[in-house]
Amino acid sequence: MPERLANIGRKVFFASERSLGQAIPPSDDSVGYVVRDVHRAFSRSLQAKIAAHGVSMGQWFFLRALWDEDGLTQRELSQRVGMMEPTTVTALNSMERRGLVERVRNPHDRRKVNIYLTPKGRSLREVLLPCAAEVSDLATRGIEPADLALAIDLLHRMIINLGDSSDSL
């Protein structure tokens, strides 16, 4: 088990403070690294829970979008989920294989394929949403809501700063 602990008052590095002769700033102190670790912690945690119901992370994102609205085309789905289209194709392939969704060729525009949840796919909502809620609650346990809100806001700003526009969808 990693025993790196939160020590308050950690130093934050900026490029202007560094020079190449100096030591590399420890990973723990770099935003990028911490974000990566949190992402992996979330991912592992949710994955462990939903795998029990035969659903993988790749499928999770698409299921979530489809619970909100199904009958979307693959392109629309990709945009909502924030993935590239080939990713969507492979995710939907596995979901179709497991009987969670159905592909229906659009009769008015035969290029399009509309995706519909099967009853099985739809019913997973009741089991899977609570899993996500558990993970979220576990992660934020003991954290002041106001602090959390500030952090989320700040993370949004980083996304914008880094020039990723998938934030505003």
Add this chain to the structure above:
Amino acid sequence: MPERLANIGRKVFFASERSLGQAIPPSDDSVGYVVRDVHRAFSRSLQAKIAAHGVSMGQWFFLRALWDEDGLTQRELSQRVGMMEPTTVTALNSMERRGLVERVRNPHDRRKVNIYLTPKGRSLREVLLPCAAEVSDLATRGIEPADLALAIDLLHRMIINLGDSSDSL
């Protein structure tokens, strides 16, 4: 545990506030989703810069650890970088192929393999570290250092919260 929060822009969802009949909380408001998006934004941004020097993200993490100290065994490297050993093996394979590192079987314990940077691998430091600094600076532009420090601390706490996952199932 406080349930509501001061409205700094966005609402933060807790499991206790949700019920299945309600709409799925928008991705933008969920910590997990935002963290995922920030992670991908960082990753894409750094990747774009270092790819110009023929280095991939998978190699980056290991290079960074090796710049700090080389001659480590693969297991030690894995631990420092926070990756599983098979990941380390494949990363080192590609790095060896590109002449960035050298594997040297340890003569005192022939199970171990010590990893050493080649001059080429070592010299990349001067080009690549500034790339990371640029990304970090770009991401945190316009953000108060104190706020950033708070957010980083909070993210560390989430990692810890998600780490000891024994009691919620």
Add this chain to the structure above:
DNA sequence: GGTAAATAATTAGATATCAAACCAATTGAC
């Protein structure tokens, strides 16, 4: 109406990542 451009989905090929199974060398218990 016929072709060029655009759009939707897919395939192909690459990187990144992990868990589980596996080999090979070393250490420890007797």
Add this chain to the structure above:
DNA sequence: GTCAATTGGTTTGATATCTAATTATTTACC
């Protein structure tokens, strides 16, 4: 000294994700 347990590394097979190229269909312009 021998054999079982441990340790270090690798292989295998799976998921996740992207870019670039490909196929199929539709729209738009002369």
